[in-house]
Amino acid sequence: MTIRLGRREFLMGSSALAAAAALGVSPAWAQNALRLIFWGGQARADRTYAVTDAYAAAGNPGVEGEFLSWNDYWPKLATQTAGGTAPDVIQMDYRFIVEYATRNAIAPLDDIIGDLGEFDADQLEGGKVDGKLYGISLGANSVAMLANVTAFEAIGEAVPDNSWTYADIERLGEAFKAAGNGMAAMSDGSGSEPFLDNWLRQRGKALYTAEGKLGFDAADATEWFAMWNGFREKGYIVSAEDNALDTGAPETSMVALKKAALLPSNSNQLVIHQSVNDDTLTITSYPRIEAGVGGGHYRKPSMFFSVGGTAAEKQAAADFIRYFVTDPEAGKILGVERGIPCNASVREAITPTLDEQSQIALNFVSNLGDLLGPLPPSPPAAAGEIDTSLLRVLSQEVGFGGRSAEDAGQFFVDEATAILNRAAS
Known part of the structure; x- marks a missing residue:
């Protein structure tokens, strides 16, 4: 279900986010399946749910997903986080990651994410706050x-x-x-x-x-x-x-x-x-x-997956994220809709499968020439x-x-x- 909040409610949600972090709010209920929230349209949702289905079919925990438009996403996430009901896996943006990390609304991943293979160093760096890793890039874009x-x-x-x-x-x-x-x-x-x-x-x-x-x-x-x-x-x-x-x-x-x-x-x-x-x-x-x-x-991380700060099963959430960004078959399903994959093996696996628009996106990011400057x-x-x-x-x-x-x-x-x-x- 999508909710719509105005500016006042958004700001109230942000304030509540800070208050909840200070109080150390814990999850409101036990969960049998991992909960995932992300922004995007139906095409992104279809790809994402195909990956969560494949993950569960391989004997892993189920993943229940919810998606919203960009404008609806942040008010709802702030409200959920403030109420202690934030999902286990949270799609995170570069402009918000510092705020959520410093308020303990997302968890550090260094000790739980495991081996990401040949993962682009600049994309890993983009997910760090104060030297700790809080977000795993889902793709490089511009x-x-x-x-x-x-x-x-x-x-x-x-x-x-x-x-x-x-x-x-x-x-x-x-x-x-x-x-x-x-x-x-x-x-x-x-x-x-x-x-x-x-x-x-x-x-x-x-x-x-x-x-x-x-x-x-x-x-x-x-x-x-x-x-x-x-x-x-x-x-x-x-x-x-x-x-x-x-x-x-x-x-x-x-x-x-x-x-x-x-x-x-x-x-x-x-x-x-x-x-x-x-x-x-x-x-x-x-x-x-x-x-x-x-x-x-x-070249910026298009978006991240982060683990919710109050997630009951942080390791399970991190395991799903690792699968999402390193499994070649998952990569073929996802394509470049969230950006160019950051894992070299996934990039190699999906390149022959890309449609015309995906090839355009890949070539654009790879050939920026003098337009390209350093990551801010x-x-x-x-x-x-x-x-x-x-x-x-x-x-x-x-x-x-x-x-x-x-x-x-x-x-x-x-x-x-x-x-x-x-x-x-």
Whole structure:
């Protein structure tokens, strides 16, 4: 069952998460089967459940799974964790792993995960907090721009390649306007944390520093919101009203609704987006701020599996995670929907079995060239709150005319700084 919580409930859930951790809440009931929670669409669920079925068929404990959309996932997980009912295996994101680890909401894995085989060192490093391993990467990916090939062909334009720039947004925006088919060139990326991060990295800055502070100032944030305001006013991106239709589920994306030809996304999400689109899709890079400028992309853990801090059978949960990321047959079922497998043997086993979209994703991540920069430090504990309840909210307020870009830029930095300071105190 999916529940929907608003901003107030989300923040209450986050506060309850902290309180529960401090009190050492224990599980509310004994469990015969492992419980798993993850975000994603039906295509991800089908693959995941096929693996849990294979795991149980091999004589291992059963695994009961639940999946939700991204927007619904985090409020529910925070509420479950605060109530002591968090699942045994939790799908975790890079921006939230520090918060959940430091609050003991997920357990260290160093002593229970066992042998992962030839596992990419950078992906293991990405799952560490304060030197301890809290998450096992389910795949390497990179931010990527989802592109509707059919829509580009219809107006006689080529899908941008990895050399395209922000200046091309204007050219493509005019081309789609001239086509008069009701489709904008791009969805609104002003509330996308990865998009902002990529833009800042190309400018030699960062979303967060290694010390857990903001790596940019109010002038940067103002320029960001103003740039998107300009795109919106000229009709190069979708309207605020249309963009608000996107709930985070693939079926409600601006590409799926045929309101935009380009959508900021991730390389591993091509597979799931293609599954809900009748047009042909592909991926390309995020735009460069200027021709020849790179370094904005990086190979990140697409997501992790972590063991719940209150899980009664932590070893059993870790055994399932190890199977999920190291078993070649499981890898063939999963493909690259969660990213490029981090275990070398699994990569070798699945490559001949990949469909066209999966091959595109694999080749994209493997051939980023000068776009590729270093993996940034793990986001600070409050990064999730800043993304969900600040950047996204401000993006909508600017889009609907409730705030100016200048007001939003200053407010973003002031409020984000206050959130980080509260989290560190």
